[in-house]
Amino acid sequence: xxxxxxxxxxxxxxxxxxxxxALAGDRRRLTTEPFRVxxxxxxxIGPEISxxxxxxxxxxxxxxxxDPVDVTPxxxxxxxxxxxxxxxxxxxxxxxxxKGPLATPVGKGHRSxxxxxxxxxxxxxxxxxxxxxxxxxxxxxxxDIVTIRENTEGEYSGIEHEIIDGVVQSIKLITEKASKRxxxxxxxxxxxxxxxxVTAVHKANIMRMSDGLFLGKCxxxxxxxxxxxxxxxxxxTLCLNLVQDPVQFDVLVMPNLYGDIIR
Numbered sequence: 001x002x003x004x005x006x007x008x009x010x011x012x013x014x015x016x017x018x019x020x021x022a023l024a025g026d027r028r029r030l031t032t033e034p035f036r037v038x039x040x041x042x043x044x045i046g047p048e049i050s051x052x053x054x055x056x057x058x059x060x061x062x063x064x065x066x067d068p069v070d071v072t073p074x075x076x077x078x079x080x081x082x083x084x085x086x087x088x089x090x091x092x093x094x095x096x097x098x099k100g101p102l103a104t105p106v107g108k109g110h111r112s113x114x115x116x117x118x119x120x121x122x123x124x125x126x127x128x129x130x131x132x133x134x135x136x137x138x139x140x141x142x143x144d145i146v147t148i149r150e151n152t153e154g155e156y157s158g159i160e161h162e163i164i165d166g167v168v169q170s171i172k173l174i175t176e177k178a179s180k181r182x183x184x185x186x187x188x189x190x191x192x193x194x195x196x197x198v199t200a201v202h203k204a205n206i207m208r209m210s211d212g213l214f215l216g217k218c219x220x221x222x223x224x225x226x227x228x229x230x231x232x233x234x235x236x237t238l239c240l241n242l243v244q245d246p247v248q249f250d251v252l253v254m255p256n257l258y259g260d261i262i263r
Contacts, residue, residue, distance in 0.1 A: 034063035038090045042100020050100045126151040147252045149259025150182040156256045174210040183221035186253035197229040201254035
């Protein structure tokens, strides 16, 4: 978030003796001082799972000081619901945030706070790994997939209006800039993490202009990474193949809505 490219911890002297390692820009900083991390417990099961994560950090003696914040929406001067300024200020200061799920009213009330946070901090890439865990038997072994979802556009742009009584229009927004950015991010992620294949998920056979633009930028990005194999897959076909044989996939890159479906 907000300029901090990497946050991690490094073991020194013993298995429970940690030092914080941060990389901001090209500057690496190694320190014994704890990192402050913004904590958004969330709604529903959010507080429970957030507490579990905190206990894991505590058990591992990771040097983190939590800054808990409340994201109950407030009305701005323009009458619109918005994220409390305290939340935004905290994340700008800490550069790192842990967020539980936030509830969004269905059909009324304030708009999605998840979307508001993404827009505020330009969180354009939603990266979600799905990896088999040794010792936990499941239907498929050796699953190691990373889904990379464009996080700012598509059907989740929040652009919709009523044209006339009983007729509502929702706009799917796809831009060249955002499509190029997420495509290049996916291939660079694959290169940096030793991944062998990137699959672009789309429905360009039906939505030829919007998904066609997205797919075109993925194809262009692929040309700059000849060491990474590039595949294309229709969304519906991919969902079928994920159920039948998920091991065949590596990195998946897709527009916003498709990532929400696949996750």
